[in-house]
Amino acid sequence: MKIAANDPHLKSWIEVSPDSDFPIQNLPLGVYSNKLVKHRVCTAIGDQVVDLYALAELGYLDELGYGKEIFDAPVLNPLLSHGKTAMRKLRNHLSGLLRKDNDRLKTNAEHRSMALLPQNEVEMLLPVHVGDYTDFYSSIEHATNVGTMFRDPKNALLPNWRHLPVAYHGRSSSIVVSGVPVKRPMGQTRPEEEKPPVYGPSRLLDFELEMAFVTFDGKALGEPIACEEADEYIAGMLLFNDWSARDIQKWEYVPLGPFLAKNFASSISPWLVSLDALEPFRTAGPKQEPEVLPYLQYKGEKNIDINLEVAIAPEGGEESTVCRSNYKYMYWNMNQQLAHHTVNGCNVRCGDMMASGTISGKSPDSYGSMLEITWRGTKPVSLKDGSQRKFLQDGDTVIMRGHCSKDGVRVGFGEVRSLVLPASN
C-alpha cells in the first residue's frame, strides 16, 4: 500500500537538518506544554513543534471533520480512538500542508507564528494514557544471555521460548516520559544466600533498551486479532526504557515473574512515530525454527530496521555510548506479539502499550542492558571520564535514541533521557 506522506522526495518549507529525526516523512504525534498552554497535541518537524489545536482553530484541519477538543486533550487517546484510517488521513493532510509547494500555511506569517514553536521551548508530556502495559521477551540474544547467566548455558532458552512470544504484564501507573528523573528503588533483596533478606536501596540498577508499540482499540473481549490483521491495530512506536533492579528481581521473581524490580518506573520517548511512517524500513526477521503454530505465522517483512543506541552520561560529564543495537534483531515481531496476546480472547484498548523486551544483538557491544554488557558485573564498562560502571550510579543520565535511515530519509524517535536520583531512605 502506498502512503502519500512516505514519499522520500518530499521536502518541507520548514528547514530540516539532515541529521534530524523529524523530516516531513515522519510527522509523529505528541503532547506539549509550555507557560501558555497546559497540554496540546502536536507534531514535530525539524526542530519545530506544530500545534495541531492551533491549526484546528485556524481552520487548517476542517477537512478532517474531527472535533477540535481532541487536539486540546492531555493525551493522544481521544485522537487514537478514531482508528488507523483516520490517523493516516491526518498524517497525509499534515504532510500536504507542510510540503514545500503548499503556500497555504507557509505564506501566512501570523498563522505560522501561532502554530509553530521551537521544540527546545516546550515541555513534552506523557503522550498516551496507558490502559494496560505488557512487556515481551522477544530478543533471542537477550533471552539466551539471561538464560546463560542465571540458569544453564547448555539450555539457555526455556522449552517454550521458540514456540511463543513470552510476555508478562507490567505496571502502567509508573510509566513516565523522557526528562522525568527516576529514583533508585528501595526494596527487599537477599545478597547472601545463607542469611535473611535485607531492606535497602537496590544496588544493581539497570536499564533495558526496548521499543514499545501503542494500540488502537482492538476487538471485543473474546475476539482474537489475527497475525495478518495486527498492523491495523498498531498506532505507532516509541523508545522504552524498562528500568530494572536486578537484585530485587533475583529474589522476588520466582514463581510469578518480575514485580517490584520493574514497576518503580518505565521511561518512554515523547513522540509516537506512526507505523505508517515506519513502513519504508520494514525488513525480514530471523528465520523461526522450529516452525511456529499457524496462529503465529505471518506473511511479508514484519521486522523494522531501527538503529538503537544507549549512552550513559555521568553527573556533569560527557556521555559515552555503551550499546548499539537494532530492532530488526527481534525474533518475534509485533504482529506475532499481538496475535499471541489476543489468541485467548484478551481484549486490547486504545492506548495500550506493548514493549519488546530488551533488544540485544549478537556482539557484546550490542547488548541492551548493563546486566549483559558487563556480564553480571564481571566486565565493567569504561566511560569517557575514566570511571567504570557495572550497573548504574546515582547521578547517571541514561539516554536512548533510535532512528531508521533509507533512500536519504531519516525517520527517528528523538530520545528518552532520564537522570537516576538517589533512593530516599
Added chain:
Amino acid sequence: MKIAANDPHLKSWIEVSPDSDFPIQNLPLGVYSNKLVKHRVCTAIGDQVVDLYALAELGYLDELGYGKEIFDAPVLNPLLSHGKTAMRKLRNHLSGLLRKDNDRLKTNAEHRSMALLPQNEVEMLLPVHVGDYTDFYSSIEHATNVGTMFRDPKNALLPNWRHLPVAYHGRSSSIVVSGVPVKRPMGQTRPEEEKPPVYGPSRLLDFELEMAFVTFDGKALGEPIACEEADEYIAGMLLFNDWSARDIQKWEYVPLGPFLAKNFASSISPWLVSLDALEPFRTAGPKQEPEVLPYLQYKGEKNIDINLEVAIAPEGGEESTVCRSNYKYMYWNMNQQLAHHTVNGCNVRCGDMMASGTISGKSPDSYGSMLEITWRGTKPVSLKDGSQRKFLQDGDTVIMRGHCSKDGVRVGFGEVRSLVLPASN
C-alpha cells in the same frame, strides 16, 4: 475509631431480611443500569437499590457538597477520588437517612419511588475503572498446595514466600462484572512433553476464589505507603474470580509468570463494600514466622473474618457448593500487600485493584480452586446431579459468595456469578 454507620443496633425503615447481605450497616457502592438510565451510582439495602443521583437531585445529599455529576458517572472513580474521609461522610449520611427514626425520605412516598428500585429489576455494571490490577499469592495453604503439586512437596514454599507477599501484575482490560459470561480460552499448550505444543481450547479451565481491594489515590510516584497508613488508601473490597487455564499456564509461565492463562477474564462482584463496613469483623492473622522485615510489620488485627463459598451449577441444574473458605486465613494482610507494592515507590491510583490470590483453608473442602479441590484432577468432585468435575465444563455456572457475621449483623458482598461459554474455534 468509632464509625456511626457501624452501630450494630441500627435498623432501617426499609425491610431487610436477616439473611440479606445488605443491612443498614453495609451500604456498599455500585453502579446500576436499567431501561431508563445508562448508569447511576447507587447503594444497596435489603433487596433494594438506592439511586444516589436521584437522592442528589432531590437535595438529600446537599450537605456533602459533592457535584451531582459524580453520581451520574459510569464508574465509582470520580466519587472515590474524594478519598477516605469523604467516603465515610457519605456512608454515615446515607445511614442517617435510612435509619428507622429518620422521617425525611421515609415519609415522602414520591421521593421514595424516585430513589428506590428493586435490585432484581436493575443490571449492575462494572463498578470501577481499573487502572492497574495486581494479583497477590498470599494464602499459605494455596501456595503450599501448588508448590506440592508442581514442584517439591518437601520444599513446597519457595524461599522468598514467607519474607514478602509475592505478586504479579494482571490484566485490567478483561475484568468483567458478575453476570457476564466467560468464554473458554483458546491457546497454546503442550499436553505431551515429548511432542510439539498444540493450539486449541483450554482443557483445564479453573476458577480461583479471591477477594480484591480497591484503592483511593495513593501517593506520588517514588513515595511508599507504610503498613500503618495502608487503611487510609483502601476504599473497599469485592469478590474476585481469577479464572485460570491450567494447561496454558503450565506451558507458558516460566520464567516470567502467568499471562494468557489468566488475562482472558477476571470476574468481580458488583458491590464495593467499604473497608469501614468491614472494621467490626477484623480478626488476628496467622503468626508470621520468621519475623518479617520492619517495613512489613503491622499493629493490631488486620485480617477480616469473611465466610466464602464457591458453588458450581451445571447447565439447567441445581448448584453444588464445592468450597467453603474464609478470608481470615490469609497469611499476608492488605496493609502488608500495599506496603510491599509501594516500597519501591510504585504509585497507586484511584480504582486500582489488588486481589488476594486464591484463598484456601487447611482442609480439602476449603480449597479455593478446582486444581486443589480435585488435586490436579486425581480426585474428581461430585455435583448434586450426579455428574463429576475435574475442572470446569462448558455450561457450568460458577458462583462465589461472601459475608461477615457478628453481633447479629451480617455484612456481605452479594455474589459473582459467571456462565462458562464454549471456546470459539
